[in-house]
Amino acid sequence: MKNRGLNTTIVLEKENPQINNPNKYNGEALDHPLISAPNTITKKLYLESYGCQMNFSDSEIVASILNEQGFITTKNFQESDLILLNTCSIREKAEITVRTRLKSFNKLKRKNPKLIIGLLGCMAERMKETLLEEEKLVDLVVGPDAYRDLPNLIQEVEGGQKSVNVLLSREETYADISPVRLDSNGVSGFISIMRGCDNMCSFCVVPFTRGRERSRSPLTIIAEAKELYKNGYKEVTLLGQNVDSYRWNINKKGTVIDPNIPTTNFAQLLAMVAQVGNDMRIRFSTSHPKDMTDEVIHTMNKYENICNYVHLPVQSGSSKILKKMNRGYTKEWYLDRIKSIRNIIPDCAISTDIITGFCDESEEDFNETLNLMKEVKFDFAYMFFYSERPKTLAERKYEDNVPEDTKRARLQKVIDLQRKHATESNEACIGKTVKVLIESTSKKSNLDFSGRNDENCKVVFPKENAVKGTFVNVLIEKCTSATLIGKIV
Numbered sequence: 001m002k003n004r005g006l007n008t009t010i011v012l013e014k015e016n017p018q019i020n021n022p023n024k025y026n027g028e029a030l031d032h033p034l035i036s037a038p039n040t041i042t043k044k045l046y047l048e049s050y051g052c053q054m055n056f057s058d059s060e061i062v063a064s065i066l067n068e069q070g071f072i073t074t075k076n077f078q079e080s081d082l083i084l085l086n087t088c089s090i091r092e093k094a095e096i097t098v099r100t101r102l103k104s105f106n107k108l109k110r111k112n113p114k115l116i117i118g119l120l121g122c123m124a125e126r127m128k129e130t131l132l133e134e135e136k137l138v139d140l141v142v143g144p145d146a147y148r149d150l151p152n153l154i155q156e157v158e159g160g161q162k163s164v165n166v167l168l169s170r171e172e173t174y175a176d177i178s179p180v181r182l183d184s185n186g187v188s189g190f191i192s193i194m195r196g197c198d199n200m201c202s203f204c205v206v207p208f209t210r211g212r213e214r215s216r217s218p219l220t221i222i223a224e225a226k227e228l229y230k231n232g233y234k235e236v237t238l239l240g241q242n243v244d245s246y247r248w249n250i251n252k253k254g255t256v257i258d259p260n261i262p263t264t265n266f267a268q269l270l271a272m273v274a275q276v277g278n279d280m281r282i283r284f285s286t287s288h289p290k291d292m293t294d295e296v297i298h299t300m301n302k303y304e305n306i307c308n309y310v311h312l313p314v315q316s317g318s319s320k321i322l323k324k325m326n327r328g329y330t331k332e333w334y335l336d337r338i339k340s341i342r343n344i345i346p347d348c349a350i351s352t353d354i355i356t357g358f359c360d361e362s363e364e365d366f367n368e369t370l371n372l373m374k375e376v377k378f379d380f381a382y383m384f385f386y387s388e389r390p391k392t393l394a395e396r397k398y399e400d401n402v403p404e405d406t407k408r409a410r411l412q413k414v415i416d417l418q419r420k421h422a423t424e425s426n427e428a429c430i431g432k433t434v435k436v437l438i439e440s441t442s443k444k445s446n447l448d449f450s451g452r453n454d455e456n457c458k459v460v461f462p463k464e465n466a467v468k469g470t471f472v473n474v475l476i477e478k479c480t481s482a483t484l485i486g487k488i489v
C-alpha cells in the first residue's frame with residue numbers, strides 16, 4: 001500500500017454494478033440500497049490519487065458518488081471542470097508532492113476561472129486552513145468520511161463560496177456505495193472492509209486523519225465480492241489499516257451486541273469471501289502482528305484460493321523501539337507470529353514495512369532490525385526513514401534525534417539487505433513452475449504478459465496464445481530482485 005500518483009478514466013458502458021437484486025444478499029435486505037446507474041453526463045472530473053491502496057479504493061467511492069451527479073472522469077486535466085486530489089499525509093514528502101501539484105493546477109484557473117480544485121483525503125483533515133484560506137490553493141476541502149457531502153459542497157463552490165467538510169465519523173463505511181472501478185485491469189479489485197485505525201502507533205498520523213476504527217457489514221462485503229466475481233474479476237484484496245481487528249456485531253471487549261445477528265471476525269469473513277468463487281483469488285492487507293491470530297492462518301491454509309501471502313509490518317527489530325512506537329508487541333512476539341505462519345503454511349510469502357531512524361534509535365537498535373531481517377528473510381519490504389508528523393505522540397513527546405543522514409544511511413543498508421534477500425528468494429524459484437494470474441501486458445514489452453503468483457511475486461512471460469484474466473503455469477527460467485521471468489508450460 002504505497003505512494004503513487006495516478007489519474008483515472010471510467011468507461012461508463014462497462015459499469016453495471018446491479019447484479020440480480022443488488023439490495024438483497026441471500027434474501028436479506030442490505031442496510032441501505034446500493035447506489036446505481038448514472039444520470040445524464042454533463043461534467044468532467046479529473047481525479048488523482050496518492051498514498052495507500054485505501055485511498056485508491058476511496059477514489060472509486062468518490063467517482064461513484066459524483067457519477068450519480070453527472071460527472072465522468074477524464075485522464076486529461078486540461079479539459080476537466082473539477083480536479084480532485086485524493087491525498088496522503090503519512091510522510092512529509094507525500095504532502096510536498098501534492099502542494100506542488102496544486103500550484104501547477106492553479107495556473108489553469110487563469111484560462112478557466114470556473115474550474116473547481118478540491119482536496120480530498122488525509123491532507124484535507126490536516127491542512128484545511130492553510131490550503132483553503134492562507135494559500136488559496138483549493139476551493140473545496142473534503143475529509144475521508146465526508147464524501148457523501150461532495151455534491152452539496154460542489155454546489156456551494158459553484159455558487160461562489162469555498163467549501164469544507166472534514167468531519168470524521170464513527171459509523172461511515174460507505175457500505176452501500178458500489179464503487180466505480182477506476183483504472184481497473186478487470187482482473188483484480190479491492191474491497192474496503194473497514195475504515196480508520198485505533199492503534200495509535202506513536203509515529204503515525206492515520207488515526208488523526210482517518211478517524212476511529214469501524215468495520216463494514218459482512219453482507220455488503222460479500223455482495224461486493226459477488227459483484228466483482230460476476231463481472232469476471234479473478235482476484236479481490238480485502239483492505240483495512242488493521243484487518244485482524246475486523247469485527248461485526250462484537251464490541252471491543254468481545255461482547256455480542258445483538259444476539260439475533262451472527263458475529264463475524266476477520267477469519268470468518270475471509271472464509272465467507274473465499275467461498276464466493278473458488279477460482280477467485282483472495283488477498284488482504286494490512287495485518288497487524290499484535291492481532292494476527294492462528295485462526296486467520298488456518299483459514300488461509302484451508303481455502304486453496306486464499307493466497308499464501310501475508311503483509312506483516314514489523315517497523316523495527318528492537319523491542320525498545322517497538323515499545324516507543326507503541327506497536328503493542330516485542331521482537332519475540334513478532335518472531336513467534338512468523339513461526340506460526342511458517343508452521344501452518346510453510347511456503348507462505350511474507351512482506352513487511354520498516355522504518356529507520358525513529359526517535360532514540362541507536363546503532364544497536366538498528367542492528368537488531370538488520371538481524372531480524374536476516375532471521376525472517378522477507379520476500380518483499382516497503383522501507384522508509386522516519387518522518388515526524390504533527391499531532392502524533394512522537395511529535396508531542398519525543399525528540400526527532402536521529403540525524404537525517406543517519407536515517408538515510410540506515411535506510412540504504414536496509415534496502416540493500418532486502419534486495420539481497422528478495423533476489424535469493426526469487427532465485428530459489430528458478431526451475432520451478434508457478435501458477436500465475438495474468439493481469440496485463442508487460443510494461444516493458446507488448447509481446448509479454450505480466451501477472452503474479454500466489455505469493456504475490458511479479459511474473460513476466462511471452463504471451464503466446466494466453467488470455468488476460470486466466471491462470472497459466474509458468475516455468476521460471478531467470479529472475480531479478482523484483483521479477484520472475486519464464487515461459488508458459
Ligand code: 5AD
Pocket residue numbers: 090091203204205313315353354355384385386387388389
Ligand atoms: N514516517 C515514516 N514512515 C511511516 N509510516 C507510517 N508513518 C510513518 C512516518 N511518520 C510507514 C509505516 C507504515 C507504512 C504504511 O508507512 O511503516 O506501516
Ligand code: SF4
Pocket residue numbers: 197198199200201204205206207241242288
Ligand atoms: Fe498507523 Fe499503526 Fe494504525 Fe498502521 S496500525 S495505520 S501504522 S496507527
